[in-house]
Amino acid sequence: MKVSKVRLLASAAAVAGSLGMGVVAMPGAATAAARDYGTPVADGLSSTTAAASCWAIKQTLPASPDGVYWLQTAQLVAPKQFYCDMTTDGGGWVLIGRGREGWTWSYNGQGSQATLRNTPSGPGAFAPAALPADLVQGLLGGGRVDALDDGIRVRRATTMDGSGAQELRLKTSNRAKWTWSIGGGVLVSDVVVDGVSRGGGNTQSWAYAGSQSLLRMTTNESSTHNYKMGFSYGNTVVGKNDPMSYLWQYTTEKSAIPFAQVFIRPKLMSSDYTAVPAEGLPATTLRPLMSSTTSDTTPWGVTGVEGGISGELKLEVETFAYIGRTMYVGGMFANVQKGANPGPDEKVHQPYLAAFDLDTGEWKRDFRPVLDGEVWDLQATPDGKLIVAGEFTNVGGAPHTSAVAAVDPLTGAPVTTWTADVTNVSSDGTTPQVRALDYQDGWIYIGGRFNRIAGGTPLSNLVTVGRTARVRASDGKPDGTWKPNFDGSIIEMDASDRGDRVYFSGYFKNVNGTPSSNIAVVSTAAGAPNVQGLGKWVPSIGSGTATYQQTIKEFGNDVWQGGSEHILGKYDRDTYTLQTSNITKSGGDFQALTEVDGVVYGSCHCGNYNYSNDLNYSNPIPYASDVNGIKYIGAWDEATGAYLPDFFPSALDTRSGMGPWELTADPNGCLWFGGDMKQGSWTGTAFQWLGGFGKFCPRDTTAPTTPAALSASNVTAGVKLSWAAATDNASGTLTYEVLRNDRVIGTTTGTSFTDPTPGLPATYFVRAVDDTGNRSATTTGLTVQPPPDTLVAYGSAWRWNYDGTDQGTAWSQPGFDDSTWSLGASELGFGDNDEATVVAPVASKHPITAYFRTTVDVANPASYSSLLLNLVRDDGAVVYVNGVEVARDNMPAGAPTATTPAVSAITLRADEKAAVSFTVPASVLVPGTNTIAVEVHQSDVWSPDLSFNLQVQAAH
Known part of the structure; x- marks a missing residue:
């Protein structure tokens, strides 16, 4: 470590002061002062001394008080600050959430992490704050939630003034990772209340022996609480809608929600870190996923339902398709509109179909198709046509454009060279409907409710079909050899990218005379036979007769399908064996699917919880492997089927609760979602206005450059x-x-x-x-490396002799008796008026050689690699360590004597005061006392000055 000038002057002044008082005593050998550079104690008081847990701090330093500490595990990656309860039940608890009413049970937490740790209790803590689930998982250090010895600790206020509290220990069962979906019903094997076991259940609604008092916990939303959630008591416990009350109720409903704190106590004493190789670590990036916290800008939208009709199947947006940099939007909407408060000419009646700039979101005014009914699906063709399907009777008044037609992508006018005339001959006069389109290998596959089709130019080849057909993408002419027969309506279809099959979902029971309830897989070969060797799909348990399926898509080797009641399943393509399943409640039929970058996105009219690997619609809680929040759109890993709870668009809101009925990825990789959407993400001042549709774009997955x-x-x-x-x-x-x-x-x-x-x-x-x-x-x-230890500092005391006597060679050896020599602090010399010790008068004849000695104790010389000698000399010098010459400067070769002059005189002031440096192997040192000896030689006996100072540093 460098010794500052202030320290040097102070040291020199101290020795000089002693000399000036005439109380000079030869000190014992100096001891090399070394700073302790060992491993610091993990006390959690700084980021560099972060501990693995609050528990570790308490075990290592039992007197540690409650407060904010730095914690770090290998899973947390970087040290972060948390509040630790170091008192309750032996201490070591980390606070992960607290608040009164208004918990959201969001995977991504809520509120401010800084507020959580800095304001752990009191009325200032009533607004809920909770750590993100992945941060809680990091605190577990890779451990399981159900492995926590003490379970999940919930401390609930029992009195309005906060003077009383109840301690709960929730012992989870079969819970690997942390989830905040407490309102969804996390299974608990036991609830210990104030030290007494009260039995298990789930966190959505738990009670001991039917208690309606303090031995009850209800966490799901209730209209009587104005849909505010928390850790409610039973209906005999009274609260107050008051900012200072620790027990809250909305009006007079009771079942008070108390102020509560949530703690866990991972008993980690250390964490396993992976050694970083000398070359460093490679970049790491997040998996591709849409950014659910920010919905992208869509300044224009669509509003109103044409004709004022409402209901689940009468929504503003039902479909998307893009051509080039234009996104086409179809549905039941009445108007295109800019923003929530449109200006003049910013709300225009343009029902059913409109176009928007894919990048800016601006409405394309030149695209003005004229339809008289709902648009259900859109499909772009390779040659740039836009195929429109729905329940309209014509496009722009053109003949043979009922239910399916091609339109010009620039103007919306019907394309007269493409015709597929769809009709539905039935005794009840049901109009034709085309609900689904898909393109594959030169064909447009269509499905819905119809049984006759003719097409091409000129119109020809009338074909009787059973609610599905395929037509040439070039002109609409149907294929008379491919005619599968469905006995019920088709809602969705997907033609496999492999070209060998088409998947169907809907309201049918038989296909080609073979039982195939609600989903079917049909070959693209002539004759359209059912694909053989596939198992039956699995409906949800408790769904009764409501087993219709609304969406089906093939991704790679898997097929995903979803619908009623609230089920989404992943199946093996080759066998149709169920691989994973999901149930959503409350609300929940799945309505649309798409895949982007290995992530499957599914939409539903759901706003609460997704239960993973579950089939039980009636009561999913006991059977789910995991429960997490879902808000209209969920994300799943396509390869594993695992739910990805960090995609959670919590701010989304709808006009009527129907959610998105279409999901489409655009060329930018963004996810467009459409339905009755009215609200997107928080912008900092307000929620984003959505007109029927919005989009999420991918979060950044590119690493920064290396510093x-x-x-x-x-x-x-x-x-x-x-x-x-x-x-x-x-x-x-x-x-x-x-x-x-x-x-x-x-x-x-x-x-x-x-x-x-x-x-x-x-x-x-x-x-x-x-x-x-x-x-x-x-x-x-x-x-x-540690900074060098200073063995001999500038300003140290030295024994010296300058009487002209030739000291021979013994004087530099460790055993030499220098007790009769004078003692003084360096700098030693004369003639420059900056000496701490003057060794001779000025302006007289002087001896050629002055001799200096000191000693230093070194406990472990092997800990040092080398010595650095910084020598100030005027004129020449030779340095010895333990009698061995280690350095010389401005001296002739050979053994010096008392009369050996320096090679030359040093006359410049700067050169006289400049130190010359030498690196010496540390092997010259011995354990214990070491002797440093220096002889300084003048260039001649009439030299007007002499200077000596020496610093010896030892490098590790």
Whole structure:
């Protein structure tokens, strides 16, 4: 460590002061002062001393009080601050959530993490705040929730003034990862209330022996509580709608919601970190997923339902299709509109079908198709036509454009060279309806409610069909050899990208005379036979007769299908064996599916919970492997079928609760969703207005560049690291993570960081992290050794002799008796008026050689790699360690004597005061006392000055 000038002057002044008082005593050997650079205690008081858990801090330092501490596990990655309860039941609890009414049970948490830790209790903590689920999982250090010895701790107020409290311990069963979907019914094997076991159940509604008092917990929403959720008591417990009451109720409904705190106590004493190789770590990026926190800009939308008709199947938006940079929107809407408060000419009657710029969202006014009925589906053809399907009788008054037609993508006018004339001959006069379209291998597959079709130009080839057909994409002429027969309406279809089959879902019971309830798989071969060797799909349990399926899509080797009652299943393509299943409640029929970058997105009129690997619609809670929140659109890993709860568009809202009935990915990778949508994400001042549809775009999955030019220096405060800034592809603030050896020890938004507890030697790395969580590659490792220990400081006391006597060679040896020599602090010399000790008068003849000796104790010389000698001499000098010459400067070769002059006179003041440096192997040192000896030689006996000072530092 560098010794500051202030310290040097103070040391020299202290010795000089002693000399001036005439009380000079030869000190014993100086001891090399070494700072302790061992591993710091993980006390949690700084990011560099973060502990694995509150429990670890309490076990290591039992006197630790309640408060905010730094915690870190390998799964948390970077150290973060949390509130620790160090008192209750032995302490070691970490606070993960708290609040009164208004819990959202969101996977992504709620409120501010800083507010949570800094305001753990009191009326200022009544607004709920909860850590994101992945952060809670990080606190578990890779452990399971059901492995927590103490379960989940909930502390609930029992009195309005907060003076009383109840302690619950919720022992979970079969719970691997943390979920905040407490209102959805997490299974608990036991609930311990104030130390007494009261039996198990689930967190949605639990009670001991039917209690309606304090031995009840209800967490789902209730209209009597104005849909505010929390840890409610039974209906005999009274609260107050008051900002200071610890028990809340909306009006007079009772079942008070108390202020509650949620803790867990992972008993981690350490965490397993992976060593970082010297070359550093590669970049890591998040998996592709839509950003559910921000819905992209859609300034225009569609509003109203044409004719004022309402209901589940009469929604503003039912379908999308894009051609080039234009997105076409179809449905039952009446108008196109800009924003919630349109200006002049910003709300235009343009029912059923409209076009919007795919990038800016601006309405394309030149596209003005004229239809007289609902649009159910759209399909773009490779040659640039837009095929429209629905329940209209004509497009622009053109003949043979009932239920399905081609329109010009620029104007919306019917394309007269493409005709597929659809009719429905029935005794009840039911009009034709085309609900579904798909393109594959030159064919447009159509499905719905019709039984006759003719097409082509000129119109010909009338074919009798059974609610589905395929027509040439080029002109609409039907294929008379492909005529599967369905006995009920088709809702959705998907022609496989492999070209061998078509999937159907709907309200049918038989296909081609073979039982095939609600879903079917038909070959594309002539004759349209059913695909053989497939098992039956599995409906939800308790769905009764409502088993119709509304959406079906093939992705890779899997087929996903969903519908009533609230079921979404993933099936093997080859066998149709069920692989995973999901149930949503409350609300919930699945309505649309699409896949983007390995993620399946499914929409439903659901706004509560998704129960994974479940089939039980009647009571999904006991059978689910997991429960997480869902809000109109959910995301699943296509390969595994696992629900991805971090996609949670919590701000979405609808006109009538129907949700999206169409999902489409555009060329930018964004997900368009359409239905009765009215609200998107929070913009900072208000919720985004949506007119029937919106879109989510992919979150950033590109890592920042690697920081460059990492450097380090030992400073008084520790080790200071500096680096050149990284860059990122997206706007936002980059954070830098500083790693020491195998873990992150701190973060900063600047380009420097000081490690106050370095534990040297240590290897440092730095990487950049963007707002989304993508991490750059780290720098290569920079190893920092402890700063050198100063064995002999400038200003140290030295024994000296300057009487002209030739001391021979014994004087430099450890055993030499120098007790009769004078004692003084360096700098020693004469003639420059800056000496701490003057060794001779000025302006007289002097001896050629002055001799200096000191000693230093070194406990373990093997801990040092080398010695650095910083020698101030005027004129020449030879330095010895334990009698061995280790350095000489401005001296002739050979053994010097008392009369050997320096090679030359040093006359410049700057040269006289400049130190010359030498690196010496530390092997010259011995354990214990070491002797440092220096002889300084003048160039001649009339030299007007002499200077000597020496600093000896030992490098590790």
